[in-house]
Amino acid sequence: MAVLDPSRDVVRLTVDLCDIASESLQEAEIADAVAAVLEAAPHLTVVRDGHTLVARTDLGREERVVIAGHLDTVPANGNFPTRLDGDTLWGLGTCDMKGGVAVALRLAAGLPDPNRDVTYVFYDAEEIAAKYNGLGRVARERPELLEGDFAILMEPSVASVEAGCQGTIRVDVVTRGERAHSARSWMGHNAIHDAAELLVRLRDYEPRRVVIDGLEYREGLNAVGISGGVSGNVVPDLATVTVNYRFAPDLSEDDALAHLTEVFEGFELTVTDSAPGAMPGLDHPAAAAFVAAVGAEPRPKFGWTDVAQFTQLGIPAVNFGPGDPIYAHKQDEHVPVAHLRTVEDALRRWLTA
Amino acid sequence: MAVLDPSRDVVRLTVDLCDIASESLQEAEIADAVAAVLEAAPHLTVVRDGHTLVARTDLGREERVVIAGHLDTVPANGNFPTRLDGDTLWGLGTCDMKGGVAVALRLAAGLPDPNRDVTYVFYDAEEIAAKYNGLGRVARERPELLEGDFAILMEPSVASVEAGCQGTIRVDVVTRGERAHSARSWMGHNAIHDAAELLVRLRDYEPRRVVIDGLEYREGLNAVGISGGVSGNVVPDLATVTVNYRFAPDLSEDDALAHLTEVFEGFELTVTDSAPGAMPGLDHPAAAAFVAAVGAEPRPKFGWTDVAQFTQLGIPAVNFGPGDPIYAHKQDEHVPVAHLRTVEDALRRWLTA
Numbered sequence: 009m010a011v012l013d014p015s016r017d018v019v020r021l022t023v024d025l026c027d028i029a030s031e032s033l034q035e036a037e038i039a040d041a042v043a044a045v046l047e048a049a050p051h052l053t054v055v056r057d058g059h060t061l062v063a064r065t066d067l068g069r070e071e072r073v074v075i076a077g078h079l080d081t082v083p084a085n086g087n088f089p090t091r092l093d094g095d096t097l098w099g100l101g102t103c104d105m106k107g108g109v110a111v112a113l114r115l116a117a118g119l120p121d122p123n124r125d126v127t128y129v130f131y132d133a134e135e136i137a138a139k140y141n142g143l144g145r146v147a148r149e150r151p152e153l154l155e156g157d158f159a160i161l162m163e164p165s166v167a168s169v170e171a172g173c174q175g176t177i178r179v180d181v182v183t184r185g186e187r188a189h190s191a192r193s194w195m196g197h198n199a200i201h202d203a204a205e206l207l208v209r210l211r212d213y214e215p216r217r218v219v220i221d222g223l224e225y226r227e228g229l230n231a232v233g234i235s236g237g238v239s240g241n242v243v244p245d246l247a248t249v250t251v252n253y254r255f256a257p258d259l260s261e262d263d264a265l266a267h268l269t270e271v272f273e274g275f276e277l278t279v280t281d282s283a284p285g286a287m288p289g290l291d292h293p294a295a296a297a298f299v300a301a302v303g304a305e306p307r308p309k310f311g312w313t314d315v316a317q318f319t320q321l322g323i324p325a326v327n328f329g330p331g332d333p334i335y336a337h338k339q340d341e342h343v344p345v346a347h348l349r350t351v352e353d354a355l356r357r358w359l360t361a
Numbered sequence: 362m363a364v365l366d367p368s369r370d371v372v373r374l375t376v377d378l379c380d381i382a383s384e385s386l387q388e389a390e391i392a393d394a395v396a397a398v399l400e401a402a403p404h405l406t407v408v409r410d411g412h413t414l415v416a417r418t419d420l421g422r423e424e425r426v427v428i429a430g431h432l433d434t435v436p437a438n439g440n441f442p443t444r445l446d447g448d449t450l451w452g453l454g455t456c457d458m459k460g461g462v463a464v465a466l467r468l469a470a471g472l473p474d475p476n477r478d479v480t481y482v483f484y485d486a487e488e489i490a491a492k493y494n495g496l497g498r499v500a501r502e503r504p505e506l507l508e509g510d511f512a513i514l515m516e517p518s519v520a521s522v523e524a525g526c527q528g529t530i531r532v533d534v535v536t537r538g539e540r541a542h543s544a545r546s547w548m549g550h551n552a553i554h555d556a557a558e559l560l561v562r563l564r565d566y567e568p569r570r571v572v573i574d575g576l577e578y579r580e581g582l583n584a585v586g587i588s589g590g591v592s593g594n595v596v597p598d599l600a601t602v603t604v605n606y607r608f609a610p611d612l613s614e615d616d617a618l619a620h621l622t623e624v625f626e627g628f629e630l631t632v633t634d635s636a637p638g639a640m641p642g643l644d645h646p647a648a649a650a651f652v653a654a655v656g657a658e659p660r661p662k663f664g665w666t667d668v669a670q671f672t673q674l675g676i677p678a679v680n681f682g683p684g685d686p687i688y689a690h691k692q693d694e695h696v697p698v699a700h701l702r703t704v705e706d707a708l709r710r711w712l713t714a
Contacts, residue, residue: 233590
């Protein structure tokens with residue numbers, strides 16, 4: 009079994025975590041190694057649920073913070089194992105998000121007496137369909153384990169605070185026509201031509217920008233797929249445009265769907281995927297205090313992250329982790345060593361001040 | 362070996378031809394059977410080229426007519442063997458085009474002394490890619506075998522004369538953008554949205570109608586396929602619209618491409634397939650005489666057929682055969698018995714008057 013030593017430098021620990029292969033649904037080994045670290049810490053109460061680990065201090069502090077990160081990665085892409093080159097750590101998981109996991113694990117093991125109680129969560133299967141998500145499973149089945157006043161999700165956020173997240177909804181919008189031989193096209197009705205109006209609406213759409221808690225969220229409405237056609241000599245009777253709407257967190261999923269129904273009035277529309285956004289929640293005292301302590305100017309989070317799961321539980325949450333999310337899932341995934349140190353120092357300071 | 366008896370009724374001979382399976386590239390057996398009939402006729406000189414048979418009378422007549430039909434079929438689709446039900450013959454090949462082949466074979470065997478010399482052509486591999494086409498092979502390699510003043514292609518044409526045929530050209534029109542995560546769509550450029558203008562031009566296009574030799578040809582410009590998309594959360598950088606232009610035979614392939622280049626100005630365009638049309642040629646004396654003799658009102662042919670091959674050789678040609686082409690390649694392929702008799706009687710009359 010792989011052995012992790014949390015007393016080693018955060019860079020070294022990140023390397024060790026990255027070099028335990030842990031593609032989604034294959035997290036047994038890394039979960040065992042992390043569990044061993046947590047269980048060795050007498051100040052932590054550890055609960056294991058599948059390959060998700062929840063480790064809590066119980067010091068009776070007035071405030072409890074949840075610090076969470078996922079253990080899985082997307083599949084390797086010629087970027088395993090890790091490679092340290094100067095001030096940059098390259099490889100699968102360095103950015104998304106074992107750098108953050110390394111910081112959390114060092115704090116969990118090394119801070120027996122934090123100034124607020126902490127619940128550390130290391131969970132499985134974040135990179136695949138939502139139904140497998142370990143944090144979601146615990147939220148549904150054992151929500152008491154996630155109770156807290158504030159949550160920090162250590163997703164890559166360029167070592168600064170990214171608050172809230174957009175919601176996302178995917179719909180298939182279809183047009184229907186009537187087949188005919190293309191040599192006698194007037195006998196049919198071309199469904200692809202009918203998609204013209206649909207694409208015009210998308211092209212001309214002006215995405216909303218909305219300011220929430222001082223952060224500007226930019227929405228986006230995009231065709232992410234289009235298909236149609238029977239064969240090279242047939243007027244097609246069906247065209248399908250897959251649309252992804254990323255909406256600011258002041259809208260609910262229902263609001264988002266209502267908006268799409270309006271935008272695509274006259275077209276047939278089916279929802280294929282939907283997840284709520286998360287309000288930044290920076291008006292909550294615990295969140296405001298964290299932002300002040302970290303000293304960073306918070307920015308809006310554009311991608312969807314599990315902060316939305318905390319929002320659903322009524323817990324204000326922010327993203328705060330090492331690495332730039334634009335390198336997540338990329339062949340050239342990497343994390344600057346400076347990010348690892350900045351994030352660890354900020355959290356250590358905040359938990360011990 | 363299957364044996365054909367051309368002295369039997371045309372319906373019986375059609376059944377016998379249909380019941381020799383002859384999917385494209387599997388025409389050996391039917392070609393052998395047809396060759397045996399032709400070689401048994403002392404008034405015919407028979408040349409075999411692969412599975413294509415050319416049988417000529419050489420009576421020194423002033424005029425020579427080419428009568429042609431293909432021996433192959435598309436794959437069976439639960440419609441083999443043939444079934445006679447009342448006045449309709451059902452099954453693979455009945456319409457496209459062994460009814461026509463049966464008529465031609467009966468004329469070839471039974472008319473030793475026609476009033477014009479006749480070249481009968483029974484050829485292979487019409488239903489697949491043009492490079493396999495037996496008529497095309499003979500036209501390229503032994504064009505002298507196809508010499509004539511006029512040609513009749515016995516493709517289904519509802520037992521009336523369909524003259525000329527449309528040309529067809531297929532192009533891929535693409536739009537290019539720049540990928541980005543759909544949560545930060547303003548970082549990229551959506552290629553599918555750019556296809557809006559393309560589809561608008563297709564939707565608003567007014568197809569030309571042109572009268573040639575008294576026949577009105579209707580053109581058609583249709584998207585027959587569309588594709589684009591990387592994944593559900595990526596702004597796509599490429600969209601491809603496959604367009605099929607069916608053009609009236611007064612345009613050459615070059616004219617057709619020039620027109621498409623104009624219609625899709627500003628877009629990137631690649632030709633994937635192209636075949637010329639065929640002028641109806643009804644102003645040629647031999648063609649006019651045929652139409653007059655048959656007594657049918659000629660109509661324009663909309664699908665592409667091998668009449669274009671004769672046009673390329675400078676031989677006026679028409680389609681004249683039993684069966685409605687809309688049932689070709691269909692599960693419910695069939696031919697009315699009346700069509701078989703009408704077409705045979707008309708040709709026999711014309712060749713013996």
